[in-house]
Amino acid sequence: MRALFELPSPDGQPAVLASDADSRPRRPQLDPEALVAGLNGPQRDAVTHAGSPLLIVAGAGSGKTRVLTHRIAYLLAARDVHPGQVIAITFTNKAAGEMKERVAALVGNRARLMWVSTFHSACVRILRAEHDHAGLKSTFSIYDADDSRRLMQLVARELDLDPKRHPARGLATQVSNLKNELVDPETFAARAKGPMERAVAEAYTLYQRRLKEAHALDFDDLIMTTVHLFQSHPHVAENYRRRFRHVLVDEYQDTNHAQYQLIKELVSGTEGLEPAELCVVGDADQSIYAFRGATIRNILEFERDYKDARTIMLEQNYRSTQTILNAANAVISRNPSRKPKRLWSDQGAGESIVGYVADTEHAEADWVAREIDRLTDDTDARPGDVAVFYRTNAQSRVFEEVFIRVGLPYKVVGGVRFYERREVRDALAYLRAIVNDDDTVSIRRIMNTPRRGIGDRAEGAVEALSSRDRISFGAAMRRAADAPGISSRAVNGIGDFVALLEGLRELSETAPPEEVLEATLTRSGYLAELEESTDPQDAGRVENLQELVSVAREFTERVEGNDEQATLAGFLEQVALVADADQIPSDDPDHQGVVTLMTLHTAKGLEFPIVFLTGLEDGVFPHMRALGDNNELEEERRLAYVGITRARQRLYLSRAVTRSAWGAPSYNPTSRFIAELPEELVRWERTEGSYTSWSGTGGGVGNRGGSGASGGAARGGGFSGGTPKAAALAQRLGIDGSKLSTASELRQAAPKVAVGDRVNHQRYGLGRVLAVEGQGPSARAQIDFGDQTMWLVLRHAPVEKI
Numbered sequence: 038m039r040a041l042f043e044l045p046s047p048d049g050q051p052a053v054l055a056s057d058a059d060s061r062p063r064r065p066q067l068d069p070e071a072l073v074a075g076l077n078g079p080q081r082d083a084v085t086h087a088g089s090p091l092l093i094v095a096g097a098g099s100g101k102t103r104v105l106t107h108r109i110a111y112l113l114a115a116r117d118v119h120p121g122q123v124i125a126i127t128f129t130n131k132a133a134g135e136m137k138e139r140v141a142a143l144v145g146n147r148a149r150l151m152w153v154s155t156f157h158s159a160c161v162r163i164l165r166a167e168h169d170h171a172g173l174k175s176t177f178s179i180y181d182a183d184d185s186r187r188l189m190q191l192v193a194r195e196l197d198l199d200p201k202r203h204p205a206r207g208l209a210t211q212v213s214n215l216k217n218e219l220v221d222p223e224t225f226a227a228r229a230k231g232p233m234e235r236a237v238a239e240a241y242t243l244y245q246r247r248l249k250e251a252h253a254l255d256f257d258d259l260i261m262t263t264v265h266l267f268q269s270h271p272h273v274a275e276n277y278r279r280r281f282r283h284v285l286v287d288e289y290q291d292t293n294h295a296q297y298q299l300i301k302e303l304v305s306g307t308e309g310l311e312p313a314e315l316c317v318v319g320d321a322d323q324s325i326y327a328f329r330g331a332t333i334r335n336i337l338e339f340e341r342d343y344k345d346a347r348t349i350m351l352e353q354n355y356r357s358t359q360t361i362l363n364a365a366n367a368v369i370s371r372n373p374s375r376k377p378k379r380l381w382s383d384q385g386a387g388e389s390i391v392g393y394v395a396d397t398e399h400a401e402a403d404w405v406a407r408e409i410d411r412l413t414d415d416t417d418a419r420p421g422d423v424a425v426f427y428r429t430n431a432q433s434r435v436f437e438e439v440f441i442r443v444g445l446p447y448k449v450v451g452g453v454r455f456y457e458r459r460e461v462r463d464a465l466a467y468l469r470a471i472v473n474d475d476d477t478v479s480i481r482r483i484m485n486t487p488r489r490g491i492g493d494r495a496e497g498a499v500e501a502l503s504s505r506d507r508i509s510f511g512a513a514m515r516r517a518a519d520a521p522g523i524s525s526r527a528v529n530g531i532g533d534f535v536a537l538l539e540g541l542r543e544l545s546e547t548a549p550p551e552e553v554l555e556a557t558l559t560r561s562g563y564l565a566e567l568e569e570s571t572d573p574q575d576a577g578r579v580e581n582l583q584e585l586v587s588v589a590r591e592f593t594e595r596v597e598g599n600d601e602q603a604t605l606a607g608f609l610e611q612v613a614l615v616a617d618a619d620q621i622p623s624d625d626p627d628h629q630g631v632v633t634l635m636t637l638h639t640a641k642g643l644e645f646p647i648v649f650l651t652g653l654e655d656g657v658f659p660h661m662r663a664l665g666d667n668n669e670l671e672e673e674r675r676l677a678y679v680g681i682t683r684a685r686q687r688l689y690l691s692r693a694v695t696r697s698a699w700g701a702p703s704y705n706p707t708s709r710f711i712a713e714l715p716e717e718l719v720r721w722e723r724t725e726g727s728y729t730s731w732s733g734t735g736g737g738v739g740n741r742g743g744s745g746a747s748g749g750a751a752r753g754g755g756f757s758g759g760t761p762k763a764a765a766l767a768q769r770l771g772i773d774g775s776k777l778s779t780a781s782e783l784r785q786a787a788p789k790v791a792v793g794d795r796v797n798h799q800r801y802g803l804g805r806v807l808a809v810e811g812q813g814p815s816a817r818a819q820i821d822f823g824d825q826t827m828w829l830v831l832r833h834a835p836v837e838k839i
C-alpha cells in the first residue's frame with residue numbers, strides 16, 4: 038500500500054491514509070480544515086497567514102518544519118496556489134529530502150512540481166537554465182572544497198606566494214568568506230590594505246580567472262553568481278519572481294549574507310507585480326554555521342528588513358520529554374547573549390539521561406554498541422530508532438570498527454567520505470574532463486593517472502604553451518607538440534590521453550553515465566592497474582569504483598523513470614551536490630533498520646527516539662578551536678543544544694578519558710557542557726572515579742610531573758626521536774623537532790607560547806595565554822583555563838601549544 042497523504046488525528050499523531058494497493062496515485066482531495074486540525078493556535082496562525090512576510094521563531098522541536106510543510110499543503114488546498122509557484126529551501130540534502138517526503142505525504146504526486154531543495158541545488162538549477170545570461174557554458178563544472186583548495190594551490194604557486202604565510206587552505210577560506218559576503222575580486226582589491234590583504238586580493242582575482250577559464254564554479258559561487266545574475270539581468274530575475282509566488286525557508290538562522298540576498302531578490306516586487314509571499318522559520322539558539330558566514334542578524338532584523346512583517350512564536354515542544362528539554366534549556370541558558378526562552382513539553386519527565394565515562398574511545402564505542410543491543414533486546418526499540426552523534430567526522434571510524442565487529446548494522450550520514458576517496462575522485466575527474474574540455478583542475482588531476490609518461494615537466498610545458506598563446510589547457514594539450522621543450526614521449530602520452538577523452542566524449546553522447554564510467558575505467562587502464570596491484574587497499578578501491586558505477590546506474594534509472602534523459606552532466610551535478618557534506622538520500626528503504634552515525638552539524642532538523650551524544654570532552658566537544666574564544670564557545674553550546682534536542686525519548690551522554698590524537702593518546706578533561714547539566718537529570722552508569730588507575734603508570738590522570746617515564750608514557754605513549762609521533766609532538770609543542778633526537782629532549786624543551794595562543798595542560802585542560810613574563814628557564818605564563826586563571830612556570834608546566 039502506498040501512503041498518499043497524512044491527516045492529523047485527534048491525538049496529534051498523523052494518521053496516514055493509503056490508496057488502494059494497485060491504483061495509480063490519485064490527486065488527494067485536500068481538506069484545508071483537516072490540514073490545520075492537529076495544530077496548536079500559533080501553528081495554525083502561521084499556516085493560514087496570508088500576505089505580509091512571516092517569521093516563525095521558536096525553539097527546537099516546536100513544529101517549525103511541520104508548519105512549513107503544512108503551510109505548503111494549505112496554499113494548494115485553500116488558496117489555489119499551483120505547486121509550480123512554490124519554492125522551499127533548506128540547508129542539507131537530507132533535510133530537503135525529508136521535507137519533500139513530508140510534503141508529498143500531504144499533497145501526493147503534485148509535490149514533484151515544486152522546488153523543494155537546498156540553496157545550492159536551487160542555484161544550480163537556475164544557473165543551468167540561464168547559463169547564457171550568466172556567461173557560463175551549460176556544462177559548467179562544480180568544484181567542491183577539495184577542488185577549490187587544489188586550484189588555490191596552483192594559484193598561490195603561480196603567484197609565488199609564500200606557503201607558510203599564505204597556505205592555500207587559508208586563502209581558500211578567506212575567498213569563501215568574501216563570496217559569502219558577496220564581495221567580488223575587484224571590490225576587495227580596491228579596499229585591500231597591507232601585504233596580507235593584498236595577497237588575498239591577488240589570489241582571489243587569479244583564482245576567479247582560473248575558474249572562469251575552466252568553466253567551473255565553486256560552491257560559494259553558485260549563490261553569488263545567481264545573486265549577481267538577478268541583479269545584472271532584471272528580466273531574468275523577473276521571470277523567477279513571476280514564477281515563485283511563495284518562498285519558504287527553513288533553518289533561516291543559518292543563512293549567510295549571500296543567501297539572504299538571494300531570498301531578497303526572489304521576493305522583491307517588480308513593476309506591476311506584488312512581492313512574493315515569504316515565510317521563514319528559524320531558531321537563533323540553533324545557529325551553527327557562523328564559520329560559513331551565517332549570521333543570526335537575518336533573524337533578529339527580519340522585521341526591519343521586511344516592512345509589515347509578522348512574527349509568530351511557538352513554545353510547545355512536541356518532540357522530547359521534559360527531562361531532555363530541561364537538559365537542553367540548562368545548557369543553552371549559559372549563553373549570555375541570547376533572548377531567554379524556555380521549551381516545555383506535555384509528555385512528562387520520561388527516562389533519565391544516562392551518562393558513561395569510558396577509558397578510551399574504543400571502550401566508549403563498545404559501550405554504545407552494548408547499550409543499543411540491550412535496548413533492542415529489552416525494549417521495542419529498533420536499530421533505526423538510534424542515532425550516534427559526534428563532533429567531527431573522523432570520530433565515526435572507531436564506531437564503525439566496533440559496529441562492524443559486533444555485527445550492528447549502521448550507516449554513516451555525511452562524511453561518508455566516499456566521494457573523497459582518491460579513486461572516486463579520479464574517476465569523477467575523468468568524467469568531468471569528458472563533459473568539460475576546459476576543466477583544467479580535473480584534466481591535470483588525471484592526465485598522468487595511470488602513468489602515461491606525462492611528467493611534471495611536460496605538464497609545465499603545456500601550461501606555458503597555454504599562457505603564451507592564451508588558450509585553455511585542454512586546447513594546449515591538443516597542440517602539445519608545439520609546447521616548448523617537451524619530450525616526444527610526453528607528446529605521445531598526451532596524444533593518447535586526448536584521444537581517450539575524445540572517444541569517451543563521443544560515447545557519452547549516446548550512452549548512459551554508467552556505461553561511460555565503465556568505459557572510462559577500462560579504456561584508461563585505471564581499473565586494470567588496480568586489479569593487478571598487490572596492495573590490499575587496491576581491492577577496496579575496485580569495490581568503491583563498482584559502487585560508483587552503481588550510483589550512476591541508480592541515477593539513470595531514476596531519471597529515466599521520470600521520462601527524462603540521463604546525461605553525464607546531470608550525473609556529475611547530482612554527485613557534486615551530494616558529495617558536499619552531509620549527504621545521503623534519506624529514502625533508501627534498506628536503511629530503515631540501521632543505526633545512524635553522523636556529526637552534530639548534520640543532525641540539525643532531524644529527530645530520533647534514542648540519541649547518543651559522544652565524545653563529550655573539552656577539546657573534542659567543545660572543539661579545541663573554540664576554547665578560550667567566547668563567540669566560538671557559544672556556537673559550540675548551540676551545537677550541544679541542537680544535539681540534545683534531537684532526542685525524543687532517551688538521551689545518552691558519554692566521554693572517553695583518553696582518546697588518540699595524531700596517533701598518540703591524549704587526555705581531555707570532561708566537557709564543560711556536562712558540568713552545565715543539573716546533576717539530578719543524569720544517571721551515571723560509570724564515572725571516572727568508579728574504576729582504578731587507567732594508565733597503569735601509578736599517577737592517574739591528574740598527576741603529571743612533566744619529567745620521567747610516567748609523564749612521557751601518559752602523553753606520548755613512549756615516543757622516540759625521529760618517529761612520526763615525535764615529529765607530531767614537536768609540531769604541537771611549536772618547536773623544531775628536527776634538531777631533537779630523543780623524547781626526553783623533546784620534553785625538556787620549554788614550549789614557546791605567546792599571548793593569545795591556545796594551549797593544552799595535562800591537568801587543567803585547554804586554555805588561552807593571557808600574559809607571558811620572563812625568559813628562558815624562568816619564563817612564566819598566565820593562562821585562562823575557563824574556570825580558573827593561573828600563572829605557570831613554563832619549564833615545569835606540562836603545557837602544549839595547540
Ligand SMILES: Nc1ncnc2c1ncn2[C@@H]1O[C@H](COP(=O)(O)OP(=O)(O)OP(=O)(O)O)[C@@H](O)[C@H]1O
Nearest residue numbers: 049075076077097098099100101102103355356642
Ligand atoms: N501540533 C502538533 N501536534 C503533534 N505533533 C507535532 C505538532 N507540531 C509538531 N509536532 C511534531 O513534533 C516534532 C518536531 O517538529 P518539527 O520537526 O517540525 O520541529 P522543528 O521546530 O522544525 O524542530 P527543529 O528546530 O529541531 O528543526 C515532529 O515529530 C512533529 O511531527
Ligand SMILES: [Mg+2]
Nearest residue numbers: 101102103642
Ligand atoms: Mg525543523
